[in-house]
Amino acid sequence: MKRWTKVMTGAAAIALATAGCAGSGGTDSGGDAAAGEDRTLTVWLMDGSAPETLTDALHEEFEQANDGVTVKYEIQPWNGIQDKLTTALASQNPPDVIELGNTQAPAFAAEGVLTDLSGDVDALHGDQWLDSLKASGEWDGKQFSTPFYAANREIIYRTDMFEQAGIAAPPTSREEWLDAITKLEAKFGSDPQFQSLYLPGQNWYALLSFIWDEGGDIATKDGTNFSAALTTPEAKAGLEFYKQLVDASGTTAPKDNDEQNPVQAGIFGQGKVAMMIGLPWEVATATEDAPDLKDKISGFPIPSKNAGETAPVFQGGSNLAIPVNSANADLAKDYLKLLLSEKYQTMLAEAGMVPGASTDLSPLEADPVSKAMAEAAKNGRSVPATPAWATIEAGQNPLKDMLTAYLTGAKSLDQATADANTALDEAFSSGA
Structure with a gap:
């Protein structure tokens, strides 16, 4: 896969x-x-x-x-x-x-x-x-x-850890997701290597779900032109929820890199992580050297802030x-x-x-x-259907820079989103 x-x-x-x-x-x-x-x-x-x-x-x-x-x-x-x-x-x-x-x-x-x-x-x-x-x-x-x-993407999780932490069913809302993190931390948090959620600082795919779930977007379209929309209250709320997850889980994942550096499935496979936001094929990678985990892994959709709904996904x-x-x-x-x-x-x-x-x-x-x-x-x-997006994604992705700046405290929420907004608009303009 x-x-x-x-x-x-x-x-x-x-x-x-x-x-x-x-x-x-x-x-x-x-x-x-x-x-x-x-x-x-x-x-x-x-x-x-x-x-x-x-x-x-x-x-x-x-x-x-x-x-x-x-x-x-x-x-x-x-x-x-x-x-x-x-x-x-x-x-x-x-x-x-x-x-x-x-x-x-x-x-x-x-x-x-x-x-x-x-x-x-x-x-x-x-x-x-x-x-x-x-x-x-x-x-x-x-x-x-x-x-x-x-x-x-979805939430890939350890069923045995959920059971031991007293989590009866997969979360179906953001509130339940945060509650599950609290329970996991209470049960396993004394282990310094444990992470209830492995979440690197630059997983912009996950960020898209949170922004969309808030009713925002990263850009708006007018004909074939796009304008960045990261300074809207909805986009900022999505970024704030990302930080809430990072803070609540105490993840030790790097804030200045993505899920491929290091490969998050490899970290998950070490047996000290309860959840990660990933793709189904990552289970095979995680269990390659830990086949005993195969029967202890399942998944649930990224939950929405609205109970009983799933968040939009890229x-x-x-x-x-x-x-x-x-x-x-x-x-x-x-x-x-x-x-x-x-x-x-x-x-x-x-x-x-x-x-x-x-x-x-x-x-x-x-x-x-x-x-x-x-x-x-x-x-x-999907991401904005513009010829510029391929360059944005492959290059110095402003969404990644924004996440790192905000999560590390290098920039305030307003400054991080404003700078990323400017960078996206420049990329849209030059790449159109």
Whole structure:
């Protein structure tokens, strides 16, 4: 399940090459080849995205339904994919179907290298699409990519520690969450290595949940332009709750780094942490050297301040698109239609992913951790769909700087949010 690590990571800024160069897909013609003619449909999906059982069945069914068509399926590594896609999309012979990280999609759409799918949304099962991934595939009022799959964070916790601390059920509100922390600290706090909640200072994905739960956002949209919104009372309230969690849990996680530095799943796996905010695949990492923990781990959605509700969650994931220079756009649309159908979306869910084009998440319910992700997924959201976001996320992320400055006391709440607001607006302006 580590595929999600790469999906969540933002892409570098895109500067498309102006000179054409050879890609690996399609035919040499400039338009769709005639029906019945031997054709090759080149598909680029990312390493770990689709189970082999899914792609084998999909390609067999597609080729049988399209006489003379061969699917050339190429699995791409995430490392270096930005440059490889940039080169391929600038050529006259790109692949016909590509997978994009959802934070990459707006930048490629803005460059004009993706096919406009606005008129195909209904045929591509648009009524089943995840709203968060649909939004990331939009640009300037048009749809340039479709959802593929997603993942979102939840609270991963030790069931045995909860039981020993007298916590009868997972929290269903922020108040209950804080109460659980209090009980855990009372039970295990005498151990200096114990942490009721491991929460590093720069987990901005978790911060988004708290800001959204307060009714705020990190930016507002006007056409294709975005303006930072971190100085609103709602955004500040989300940041204050983050600090409340840090203070209540007494976490020893660094305030100047994120959940990957050090890898929080490794810390959790040492057996002294009761909770972490993470993704389902992190359980495998946590238990790699501690298999005895596997039966003691479960999950629950990040709770809302409103009792009985779940907080909104950031959904990272992948989108699917057709390059504007594809020689087989008609076939590519048929391919997407099949891949986004109930049959193959169910197979994605059975593999542990949140399917991008299905409202049926029942296959995820067999595992308690995946079940919690599925429950939270119903309230998923995305980051601003702007070409600038990939650079913001991959660079000196103002949200991370804001968190560290506030949590360490280097800046007041007002100063930290004001400085981050200015930095975001500058990034939006320069990257648009």
